[in-house]
Amino acid sequence: MKWNQTHIPTLKESPAEAEIPSHKLMLRAGLMRKLAGGIYTFLPLGLRAYEKVERIVREEMNRAGAIEIRMPALQPKELWQRGPRWDAAQRVMFAASPADGSKFAPGGELVLGPTHEEVITSLAADEIHSYRQLPKNFYQIQTKFRNEIRPRFGLMRAKEFVMKDGYSFDATEDGAVKSYEAMRAAYQRVFERCGFGTQQLKCVWADSGVMGGKYSQEFMVTAECGENEIAFCEKCSYVANVEKAQSKLARLEDGEAPANVGKFPTPGVKTIEDLTKPPFLVAADRQVKTLIFIADSKPVLVLMRGDHPLNEVKLAAATGAIEFRAAREDEIVPLMGARPGSLGAVGKSGVPIYADEALRGRFNMVTGANEDGFHLRGVCVERDIKVTKWADLRSVAAGEPCPECAAPLRIQRAIELGHIFILGTKYSEKLGANYLDEKGQSHPCVMGCYGIGVTRTLAAVIECFNDKDGIVWPMAVAPFHVCISLLDPAKEASAKIAQEIHDALEREGVEVILDDRDERPGFKFKDADLIGFPIRVTIGEKSLAKGGVEVKQRATGEMKLLPPAEAVKEIVAAVRR
RNA sequence: CGGGGCGUAGCGCAGCUUGGCUAGCGCGCUUGGUUCGGGACCAAGAGGUCGCGGGUUCAAAUCCCGCCGCCCCGACCA
16 A cells, blocks of 8 residues: 555544544544544544454354344334333434424434334344254344443443344343353453453453343453553452442451440531531541432432541442432422431331441441431430441542452443343343244343443554554554555655565565655654554665665654665565564 | 533634724645755735624724524433
8 A cells, every 4th residue: 555545644633633642643643533523434544443343353252153234223213112121222312303393204303322222122022933953153244323421531431333233032041151262362462363462451340331141241442541440469360340339347356345326516517627626526437428319200228437428320220220320309308308418217217218338237327317406416326227228339549458368459430341241131021032942941141241442442552552752553453564655755666665564564464554654754654653553664865775664663763774665564564473 | 401611714712802904824735946854934815694694883893682503511322
C-alpha cells in the first residue's frame, strides 16, 4: 500500500472535543472522525486496526468452540416486552420509527438492538428441542445501539459501537459453568493477544445488574480514564469491582455488656460528624447511620456504620429494586416523624430495614431518636432494631484488609472491556427455550452470556500504549506492521529500493505502507511516530551512502542499519514473533 | 436529567468585560520560488450567515431572552 493511495488525515493539534489520550490520538492520527456525539466514522487506518481486534476476537471464539451467527439489529419491540427486563431496557433503547411520522408497516414497532439475549433466546426456543443438541454457544460481532445517557471519550462510550456478544445454552448448571469457564479462558487470550500485560489486565468479580444471573466477572484494563474502580489485593489474587468488593474488617470492641437504651438531647446535630465533636464525642464507628431510599416507589431504611459509605449497587442488588433514589425530606418526615439528622430505626416496623453486615453484633451504639434534636445511646442493633435483611452494603476503602488474606487492598480505576455472566434460566423460562432430557422431561436451558466491547478494546489499546509522540501499537493490532519512510521519492535509486523492500515484505505477509509523499523528512517522521507503526524503515541518501536502510522500532527506539535483504529478513522475523 | 464550561474559516485560538470603522492570529489549503534526515522559509491568494431564532440600539461577534450543538463531573453500561 502506498500512502498516496489511501487517506490518512493527521492533525498537528488535537481537536478541543477530545480529553483523554486515546481520543486525541485517534483523531490526530487520522483513525476516525466524529459525525455527532458518540457517533464516529472509521477512516482507513482506524478500520484496519479495528479489524485486527475483530479478527483476534473471532479466532479465539472459534477456537473455544463458539459458533458465529448474525442476528438483526432491528428487532420487534413486542419481543422485548415479552422478555424479563423490558422496564429496565427501554431506557437505553432507540426506537426505529418511520422518519416521516407515519404508522409502522404491518409487523409492529421496531427497536434497535442494544444487546441480544431476547433474540437469541427466542431463536433457541425454536431451534433447540433436545439435550442431544446441547451444549451450544452462539456468538456474533455486530453494531449495537444504545441511547447512552452520556457518551464519553470517543469510542470508550459511544451510542453506536461494535460488540461481540455470545450466548451459551446448557442442559445443566454444571454444564453452564463449563461453558462459562471456556469463555473466561478465551477472553483472557483475546486481551493478551491485543497486547495487554498481566499488570494491567484484570478479571474481576462483578455485579450482574439488570442482566440477572448468579455470578459474573469483568475483564478490566487499568487506566486513569476508566469508569470503574477495582479493588485488588497486593498479596493474593483477590480482585473485584468496588461494586462487589468486600473486605475483612477488624471487630470493634463495644464494652463489657449491652446497656439500656437512653435518649439524650442533641440540639442542632445534623450529621455524623457533628456528633463526633464536643460535647458528644461519639466516634463515627459507634454511630448507626440511617438512610431512607425510595426503591421502586416504596420506602426502605438502610443502616450503615457511621463512617461507612453506602454502595448503591450493592443496595440495588440487596433490594432487587430496578430504580431507587434517596428520599426527599417531605417524604421522610411523615414516614419517620423526624427530619434527617435525627433519624433512627429503633422500634421501627412496617418498613423494610436493610442493615450492613458491619453492624451485626454491635451494641452500645448511638443513633437518631426519630425526634428532632434527640439521639439514642446504648443501642444494641440486633436487640433493638427489627432488621429485615442483613447484607453487605458498604464500599470498601483502600487499605482495608483483603477478605481472603487480610493484606491491604488497593483501588484503581479501570476500563471494562468484557463481561461474562452465568444467566441461569431467567431468559429461557420467560421466552420458552426448553429442551427434553433423556426421560422426555422438559427443562429450561441454562444460559450464559458473554460480551466484549470490540471498538472499546481498540480505544483501550491506544489509551494504554502511547507516548509523547503518539500511538505505540502492539504488533497484533497495528494498522500496518511497517512504514517505509522514503525520504526522496523523486530519486529513482531510493524509490526502487523502497519498492523492492515493500514488495518483498508483502510477499511475506507483512502489512506495509510506503510513505511516497512529497514531504520533508521531519514531516514523515512525525507522522510515522504519531500513527505509531511498530517498525519504520527509513530510506534516504544518508543511509544508502552507508550501505543500507534504517530499521527502527517504535516502542524502544532501537535502530539498525541493514542492507535491504537483511532488513526484510529482520522485519519478517520481528512481525512473526 | 442535575451541576460546570464552550460554540468566531478545515483545526487550534484572540476579540465580547466597556457595542462602532474592512472580524484578526497560528496551523492547514492554492499558486510561484527557495529549501530538503525530526512538523522549513519567502511572496501572492482562496476560505466566515461570528451555532440558530428573536429582542434592545442609529449601530450587535460583543448586551438581553429562547432554542440547538459540543465537552467535562454524576446516575447507566461493552
